[in-house]
Amino acid sequence: MKTINNFVLKWYPVLLAFICLLYSVGLGLNGQTEEAQYSAHWPGTILLFAIAIRQRRKS
Numbered sequence: 001m002k003t004i005n006n007f008v009l010k011w012y013p014v015l016l017a018f019i020c021l022l023y024s025v026g027l028g029l030n031g032q033t034e035e036a037q038y039s040a041h042w043p044g045t046i047l048l049f050a051i052a053i054r055q056r057r058k059s
Helices: 002-029 033-039 042-056
Strands: none
Touching (some): 002 042
8 A cells, every 4th residue: 555655646747647638638539629729738737847846845
């Protein structure tokens, strides 16, 4: 259980970005292209913020 917890704490931005990517692809396949283009920027933004936050940490 501890390894799963460590995995989630370390990789949660990547998992969240992947879910957002799947959401965007789903919208595009559903024909909602404008919404898909808007939500396509979310994964990159999530990953960039995760990098910035981890660089600012003191540990």
